[in-house]
Amino acid sequence: MKVRIKFEKYGALKYIGHLDVMRFFQKANRRANLPVAMSKGYSPHQLLTFSNPLGLGMISEGEYMDLELTKDMDCKEIIDRLQEVMVEGMHILDACPILDEKQNAMASIRACDYEISFEEKVFEEETLLGFLKQEEILVKKKTKKGETKVNIRPMIYEMYFTRGNFEPDGSEEELLYLKLASGSEQNLKVDLLLETLYAFAGKECRPYSYHIKRKDCFGKDPNTQELVNLFELASRIKKKEEENS
Amino acid sequence: MKKLALPEEILMAVDKPARYIGQEVNSITKNKEEVDIRFCMCFPDVYEIGMSHLGIQILYDMLNQFSDVWCERTYSPWVDLDSLMREKKIPLFALESQDPIKEFDFLGITIQYEMAYTNILQVLDLSQIPIFSKDRGEEDPIVIGGGPCVYNPEPLAPFFDLFYIGEGETQYRRLLDLYKENKAQGRSKQDFLKKACQIPGIYVPSFYQCEYKEDGTLKAFYPIVEEAPKKIRKEIQMELNETYYPEKPLVPYIKATQDRVMLEIQRGCIRNCRFCQAGQIYKPVRERSVEFLKDKASKMIANTGYEEISLMSLSSSDYTHLNELVSYLIENYHEKGVNVSLPSLRIDAFSLDIMSKVQDIRKSSVTFAAEGGSQKIRDVINKGINEEVILKGCHDAFLGGWNKVKLYFMLGLPMEEDEDCKDIAHLSEKICELYYELIPKENRKGQKASVTASASFFIPKPFTALQWARMYPAEEYSRRAYLVNDEVKKMLNHKSIRFQWHSSDVSVLEGLLARGDRKIAEVIYKAYKKGAIYDAWTEYFHNEYWMEALEECGLSLDFYCYRERETDELFPWDFIDPGVQKSYLIREWNRARKGLVTPNCRQLCTNCGAKIFGGGVCFESKN
Numbered sequence: 001m002k003v004r005i006k007f008e009k010y011g012a013l014k015y016i017g018h019l020d021v022m023r024f025f026q027k028a029n030r031r032a033n034l035p036v037a038m039s040k041g042y043s044p045h046q047l048l049t050f051s052n053p054l055g056l057g058m059i060s061e062g063e064y065m066d067l068e069l070t071k072d073m074d075c076k077e078i079i080d081r082l083q084e085v086m087v088e089g090m091h092i093l094d095a096c097p098i099l100d101e102k103q104n105a106m107a108s109i110r111a112c113d114y115e116i117s118f119e120e121k122v123f124e125e126e127t128l129l130g131f132l133k134q135e136e137i138l139v140k141k142k143t144k145k146g147e148t149k150v151n152i153r154p155m156i157y158e159m160y161f162t163r164g165n166f167e168p169d170g171s172e173e174e175l176l177y178l179k180l181a182s183g184s185e186q187n188l189k190v191d192l193l194l195e196t197l198y199a200f201a202g203k204e205c206r207p208y209s210y211h212i213k214r215k216d217c218f219g220k221d222p223n224t225q226e227l228v229n230l231f232e233l234a235s236r237i238k239k240k241e242e243e244n245s
Numbered sequence: 246m247k248k249l250a251l252p253e254e255i256l257m258a259v260d261k262p263a264r265y266i267g268q269e270v271n272s273i274t275k276n277k278e279e280v281d282i283r284f285c286m287c288f289p290d291v292y293e294i295g296m297s298h299l300g301i302q303i304l305y306d307m308l309n310q311f312s313d314v315w316c317e318r319t320y321s322p323w324v325d326l327d328s329l330m331r332e333k334k335i336p337l338f339a340l341e342s343q344d345p346i347k348e349f350d351f352l353g354i355t356i357q358y359e360m361a362y363t364n365i366l367q368v369l370d371l372s373q374i375p376i377f378s379k380d381r382g383e384e385d386p387i388v389i390g391g392g393p394c395v396y397n398p399e400p401l402a403p404f405f406d407l408f409y410i411g412e413g414e415t416q417y418r419r420l421l422d423l424y425k426e427n428k429a430q431g432r433s434k435q436d437f438l439k440k441a442c443q444i445p446g447i448y449v450p451s452f453y454q455c456e457y458k459e460d461g462t463l464k465a466f467y468p469i470v471e472e473a474p475k476k477i478r479k480e481i482q483m484e485l486n487e488t489y490y491p492e493k494p495l496v497p498y499i500k501a502t503q504d505r506v507m508l509e510i511q512r513g514c515i516r517n518c519r520f521c522q523a524g525q526i527y528k529p530v531r532e533r534s535v536e537f538l539k540d541k542a543s544k545m546i547a548n549t550g551y552e553e554i555s556l557m558s559l560s561s562s563d564y565t566h567l568n569e570l571v572s573y574l575i576e577n578y579h580e581k582g583v584n585v586s587l588p589s590l591r592i593d594a595f596s597l598d599i600m601s602k603v604q605d606i607r608k609s610s611v612t613f614a615a616e617g618g619s620q621k622i623r624d625v626i627n628k629g630i631n632e633e634v635i636l637k638g639c640h641d642a643f644l645g646g647w648n649k650v651k652l653y654f655m656l657g658l659p660m661e662e663d664e665d666c667k668d669i670a671h672l673s674e675k676i677c678e679l680y681y682e683l684i685p686k687e688n689r690k691g692q693k694a695s696v697t698a699s700a701s702f703f704i705p706k707p708f709t710a711l712q713w714a715r716m717y718p719a720e721e722y723s724r725r726a727y728l729v730n731d732e733v734k735k736m737l738n739h740k741s742i743r744f745q746w747h748s749s750d751v752s753v754l755e756g757l758l759a760r761g762d763r764k765i766a767e768v769i770y771k772a773y774k775k776g777a778i779y780d781a782w783t784e785y786f787h788n789e790y791w792m793e794a795l796e797e798c799g800l801s802l803d804f805y806c807y808r809e810r811e812t813d814e815l816f817p818w819d820f821i822d823p824g825v826q827k828s829y830l831i832r833e834w835n836r837a838r839k840g841l842v843t844p845n846c847r848q849l850c851t852n853c854g855a856k857i858f859g860g861g862v863c864f865e866s867k868n
Contacts, residue, residue, distance in 0.1 A: 013248055015262035027270070027496060027550030043605070045581050057257050085550075087270055088247065208254045220629045
């Protein structure tokens with residue numbers, strides 16, 4: 001059985017890097033006594049994959065881990081057992097079976113959405129609209145051969161101001177919502193976008209003047225091509241198979 | 246959300262911020278309003294090293310079982326954070342609460358190796374606690390030192406309020422009760438220390454005075470308050486099956502040096518190697534029962550999720566029930582992907598069989614701590630191993646599929662001559678020849694023999710049979726290392742032999758600190774002030790700071806390191822009673838120089854003095 005687990009990471013744990021989060025879950029899975037399938041060989045490792053790495057210093061309420069289990073388990077039990085062995089700053093949100101066993105959290109990603117909390121208000125609504133009105137937003141990107149210019153405008157799917165709590169125990173504040181292309185085909189980093197926005201607005205981008213939270217990760221529904229979060233994606237693919245059979 | 250002592254711009258600017266945030270799996274948070282005593286346990290080296298230390302895990306677990314105590318941890322900030330904390334005047338904090346350590350009741354520092362001494366000063370300094378004990382006030386924490394280096398605490402005497410000599414399980418409760426009582430009565434720190442120094446194993450250095458002879462050696466060492474005892478006997482936990490042992494050890498987020506469950510199977514060693522300090526100060530050997538170990542192993546694996554368990558002891562092969570324990574662990578955990586590792590194992594048919602079950606033979610190597618290249622030297626140090634045993638072990642290993650051999654040696658041992666050094670090359674060569682003789686070309690799978698010989702330089706340590714021996718200047722150590730290196734190059738199979746050696750400057754300094762007296766404290770302080778920290782890390786070690794400090798203090802390596810000491814000399818550490826008697830050590834020193842081997846504790850009791858503790862190997866029935 002293959003399961004997808006959704007979890008959040010916040011507070012001081014934003015200083016734990018991606019590789020250490022992987023190591024953390026390998027141990028957590030053992031503490032929870034989950035029957036995770038192992039690879040063969042002298043140094044067997046657990047068969048698990050993660051959604052694309054979250055940058056150091058970012059918090060998230062939509063991280064994913066895919067697990068291969070040697071026997072079927074009730075998802076509620078998986079959630080309970082894992083949550084039991086979590087630490088402050090790591091919280092299991094949900095679990096569901098992945099119906100198409102070939103699907104994998106890392107490879108499926110096409111987009112991610114984020115909320116940005118600013119230390120102080122820098123951008124007005126009009127600035128944002130003006131920024132998005134541009135047909136092309138060219139930024140320099142380093143490649144093996146040197147520098148090229150890339151148009152990032154098509155990689156910005158959504159961008160607007162909203163209100164909400166940034167950390168689970170924080171108070172309500174104004175946040176910038178972003179939905180950006182992510183994954184192996186097209187990838188736009190939040191920092192690069194914000195740098196470009198600061199430059200567009202003629203403002204200085206000082207270090208640590210904003211904080212990033214990833215809200216969720218999305219893949220494409222194979223039937224409709226619409227973006228759905230990885231949790232929904234785990235079940236959607238089944239439909240197509242049913243139609244074919 | 247938990248507050249952090251360091252702001253985001255610092256945590257994002259330093260290497261591995263996870264070192265400083267705490268919140269590890271199995272770490273303990275209490276309400277500080279509900280405890281009487283706040284204790285901070287410190288390992289004065291970087292987090293990944295400190296988190297790998299079993300002793301702190303045991304004491305952390307023990308102290309937190311006391312409902313009136315909250316024990317937290319701290320480690321040396323790495324050099325990047327060190328300079329930022331100094332610049333921004335941020336006080337060093339404990340990981341759990343992130344509160345400044347200067348607000349605590351106790352700061353306990355474990356002192357595991359001499360080259361961490363300047364890091365102790367770093368920790369005090371960054372904590373904004375006065376470095377010298379005499380400058381501390383009533384509000385400052387009481388600074389306690391423990392660990393193997395406190396068997397000669399004198400070079401560190403002025404920096405500590407008290408030292409706990411011996412194993413931590415026995416007297417902490419008493420010490421803490423005394424502290425609470427003293428505080429409740431509104432008495433001073435000095436009052437507390439006067440009572441504390443009457444607890445067995447507790448040494449309050451400010452209550453003692455040294456007098457020196459004209460030649461610089463110690464003339465007299467005595468207490469100057471009537472409460473303080475003349476001699477201090479080490480503390481020892483004789484019953485290792487009914488004592489504290491963590492079932493939920495801490496699990497760090499970042500990879501620690503020991504990234505595995507540590508299971509201490511016994512304390513002490515029967516072998517009586519004459520250079521080894523651990524072998525003497527942890528006497529007598531006490532084993533934990535197999536039942537105890539099986540129970541703890543399964544709980545620790547379940548509570549940590551580690552993929553490896555390591556059996557800890559000075560000499561695992563001497564543990565009576567090793568076969569039963571290892572078979573149990575392999576049977577119950579190997580299938581679940583939990584590896585068993587056995588450091589300090591003697592190579593024989595039994596251990597090779599175990600190793601072939603738990604390791605990938607192609608990647609692993611067999612290790613021999615031969616220590617001496619020649620039999621003469623191995624007899625001087627009483628290393629109960631001879632060439633025949635090493636070659637037999639290699640023979641079995643090669644037939645079992647191994648092709649890599651690691652050999653550990655010491656250079657600069659007493660009685661060592663150039664020929665003894667060269668024998669390191671000769672022994673390595675013999676092992677290579679054995680491989681090529683034994684394994685026909687078609688069975689080698691393209692693999693050559695691979696012998697790695699590593700040499701460190703001998704450092705005489707207090708309470709060993711070689712505590713009277715001299716050291717040599719760094720250049721002489723280098724000469725001997727090159728002698729071996731040149732000899733290796735002359736060997737037929739030199740392409741299969743790799744020889745490497747440690748830095749000789751550091752070895753000399755380690756020797757200085759190991760057998761130093763109170764006068765050395767000023768040298769440590771001056772070296773620290775010049776910038777010495779992380780001396781155990783080659784890239785941060787600056788020999789010149791130490792040489793300048795020595796000169797400014799008018800002290801010399803000739804006196805502390807390069808002279809053979811007389812057997813009637815009073816040593817700075819002689820006021821400590823580790824059970825083992827000086828008369829026994831003198832007997833062993835004389836036998837060493839005659840190249841006479843002494844049997845191990847299971848073969849024959851040689852009346853070292855450890856019998857006084859009334860248990861362990863000294864009282865095993867001998868037929």
